């Protein structure tokens with residue numbers, strides 16, 4: 370294997386000095402195997418047995434600033450083929466542009482880490498994989514089965530060829546992607562990632578092949594993040610990533626609490642509750658979480674009034690197409706939220722499964738012809754609202770991305786981006802929990818987004834989804850304008866995501882003084898079911914379940930039903946509201 374960058378190949382990442390006997394052993398092994406390097410080259414840490422086959426070079430050197438699709442292609446061509454055999458340890462630093470290293474490092478978050486997270490040690494068996502790079506070494510080490518005993522010889526899938534993404538076109542214009550067991554050894558089917566690697570154990574950070582794509586994609590989209598030591602790690606989707614993040618940053622014993630939108634993703638609430646982490650709501654408006662509301666909540670926090678909960682040091686937010694409200698924070702709103710969080714030293718969990726489902730601006734009357742859609746991947750990237758990650762000079766954001774809403778949820782695959790310290794703690798947890806995402810998912814996604822589509826093809830896929838969701842959103846809004854009593858039901862046209870949040874003016878209900886909001890909600894919900902439509906009760910998403918709701922809401926989605934069915938469903942919802950209000 371060719372020598373890779375002169376980095377510290379065996380660096381073990383620790384958020385605190387080694388304490389245990391085991392950690393000391395690993396740290397001294399690390400010191401013995403470190404290369405001596407120039408200061409510039411010290412930064413990227415190419416750990417483990419991952420390398421570049423054909424040329425002895427450093428990947429980052431060829432990156433233009435900012436990174437472009439063409440820049441990635443040129444960089445990869447110059448770098449040569451990626452060599453990342455079974456259980457290789459890799460790291461985003463291998464794949465980042467060098468300009469990242471000229472920036473200051475992220476702040477340290479030791480004061481936030483929970484006792485549980487602080488007590489995690491590296492998994493010794495995973496760390497042992499680094500010795501596999503020694504030439505001639507015969508491994509009697511890891512309990513990795515031989516690929517010769519894997520009963521799957523090959524897989525193939527037919528996928529669209531960009532830009533022909535319509536389902537009906539795939540039969541004629543699609544491409545067949547084949548994955549064999551020994552493609553790397555035999556130089557077949559791209560020869561970078563095969564079933565012998567993917568079906569075996571891997572590292573918790575994810576396979577180098579997909580991690581490279583994810584790191585490049587993150588840099589293309591976010592700019593890169595404005596601090597030096599940002600990294601990505603693959604996840605088993607954002608649900609699991611959030612659970613790990615909460616356990617990393619919140620400690621029940623410290624009375625830790627989390628802030629979030631007044632109405633939030635119900636699974637996030639169900640994740641926090643059993644951890645003993647209390648969740649408190651922040652007021653929202655049509656643009657989602659209000660920065661001034663956040664400031665006020667933090668500035669006036671009273672532990673006693675809040676049942677002993679400490680002033681929250683973590684914000685969980687869904688900035689684009691928020692679940693359930695569908696609200697999207699504009700660029701200035703995001704900057705304001707980031708500023709408030711910096712001022713109050715609050716860490717941000719940016720959960721963005723809907724980021725790439727930003728749609729065309731709505732023009733009314735079921736149409737969105739206000740501005741033409743982006744025609745090129747570059748224009749598409751420019752059209753996206755800047756992320757919190759892209760503003761994160763401190764390294765106070767842990768961003769969660771997911772393939773669920775934009776490729777397939779059954780992949781159970783996503784990734785986080787955060788500072789080296791935070792990602793390292795995350796990986797330590799993953800090592801003893803899921804061990805990282807499924808190899809089968811990783812190889813399928815890699816073959817699709819990297820080899821079959823490439824960055825440009827993937828962005829064109831997202832551009833296709835943008836128009837699909839715009840069309841669906843426009844259809845449900847047209848139905849609302851047609852069938853809902855406008856004096857009773859109101860909504861903000863969503864700019865991203867898959868949810869439309871309908872507010873029903875409960876104050877006009879004939880029994881408003883006798884019935885609670887929850888009772889009226891119950892009546893309308895039951896009537897909806899009777900009439901044949903499921904709309905989700907808004908109260909299920911309240912951040913503070915013990916506080917009376919301020920309004921009456923229903924969440925609807927335009928993600929799946931046909932346009933005709935959506936129209937029928939909204940008509941039924943309107944009838945249920947009218948019936949409840951005696952109209």
Ligand SMILES: Cc1ncc(COP(=O)(O)O)c(C=O)c1O
Nearest residue numbers: 606607608634687692720771773
């Ligand atoms: C805000 C939010 N986060 C996370 C998820 C789940 O993501 P994943 O499938 O990656 O676990 C959802 C799915 O509904 C969601 O709405």
